[in-house]
Amino acid sequence: MVLVNKAPIGWRRLRPRRLVFTDIDGSMVSYDGRVGGSAYYARLLRLLGFLVIPVTAKTVEEVVALRNRLGLDGDPFIAVVEAGGAVYASPGFLTRPTSYDHALGLDYIEVGEPLERLEPLLEEIASTPCSEPLYRLTKAPPRIAERMTGLEGFQAELARRRRFIEVYWSPSRSCMERAAQRAEELGLTVRYGRLLHVGKGYGKARAVELLLEEPLLHGTPTVGVGDTQLDEDLLESVDTAVIIPQTDGRLLARPRRTDYYVAPEPAPEGWVHVARLLALGSL
Structure with a gap:
């Protein structure tokens, strides 16, 4: 439609x-x-x-x-x-x-670059050793997606429909810092604030x-x-x-x-x- x-x-x-x-x-x-x-x-x-x-x-x-x-x-x-x-x-x-x-x-x-071409690298970042869970927005459970985005229900679902930039979040800042470092080592483009935005060429x-x-x-x-x-x-x-x-x-x-x-x-x-x-x- x-x-x-x-x-x-x-x-x-x-x-x-x-x-x-x-x-x-x-x-x-x-x-x-x-x-x-x-x-x-x-x-x-x-x-x-x-x-x-x-x-x-x-x-x-x-x-x-x-x-x-x-x-x-x-x-x-x-x-x-x-x-x-x-x-x-x-x-x-x-x-x-x-x-x-x-x-x-x-x-x-x-x-x-579309995320589908970066999937192996994105999964490697998600596997960063951490004391707390490290979540990917596109694969996060609804409750976590709402917490990451500050949105509820359908709005949070729309935010998960990402094609070019993956978003990571962890309750641990040190975990996010390690994930950002790993993403940079893999040659990806990183923007780090409250959330970690990772992609390539964006x-x-x-x-x-x-x-x-x-x-x-x-x-x-x-x-x-x-x-x-x-x-x-x-x-x-x-x-x-x-x-x-x-x-x-x-x-x-x-x-x-x-x-x-x-x-x-x-x-x-x-x-x-x-x-x-x-x-x-x-x-």
């Missing part, structure tokens, strides 16, 4: 005024799921000619399920998912798609660079919005970088640039503030 409508005839002639590449959790939406005014301002930005593109660690199924709630329900559908593991878009948008997802009705580009910045090669987007000014270390490569690759602080005011994202803008509040209020500035032409 196709879950995303095809883009309307003529949409390819509409060149965006500006591209807003935004993280979702902790940036556009609070970690406890509050959207606040983000959906309203996402729709307002679209009316003003901005194109808001999620760049998230979520799966494509999660983004599809969330797009109405986040105000991202306008065509075309474009999203960077699984921390830059793949780019999904409405049919006809991508000039060189890798393949087509028949269930979702979306074209996509593989940025990272990256938010790399996925954004591929998108910017598309004729409709090439040369368009870019904004990047993020809140953690997972967003640093994205923030380093855009024209205007925005950091959303944590609820305690800390900045977890530290890109290798000094000209970033720091929102005055955490998500979602900080994202709303940034959207207002963009709408007014003040950022």
Whole structure:
């Protein structure tokens, strides 16, 4: 069953005024799921000619399920998912798609290696000697998947449907550190925060660079919005970088640039503030 409508005839002639590449959790939406005014301002930005593109660690199924709630329900559908593991878009948008997802009705580009090709290496990481269990999200029992993701029921199930990035978690930080070290020894790409993201060849910045090669987007000014270390490569690759602080005011994202803008509040209020500035032409 196709879950995303095809883009309307003529949409390819509409060149965006500006591209807003935004993280979702902790940036556009609070970690406890509050959207606040983000959906309203996402729709307002679209009316003003901005194109808001999620760049998230979520799966494509999660983004599809969330797009109405986040105000991202306008065509075309474009999203960077699984921390830059793949780019999904409405049919006809991508000039060189890798393949087509028949269930979702979306074209996509593989940025990272599919997990099925990495399975022996991923299992070797899962076998890292630990004092506590080390879980893989794609194979975790429902209860553990909910604990890893902070989601419940069907939402946690959507988060498990990963194709490009495996996520590991253990109650033991030393266990996760050993697993991260083993993944690096095996030549895999590792992002380490509260969870351990492991894949090969993935990256938010790399996925954004591929998108910017598309004729409709090439040369368009870019904004990047993020809140953690997972967003640093994205923030380093855009024209205007925005950091959303944590609820305690800390900045977890530290890109290798000094000209970033720091929102005055955490998500979602900080994202709303940034959207207002963009709408007014003040950022």
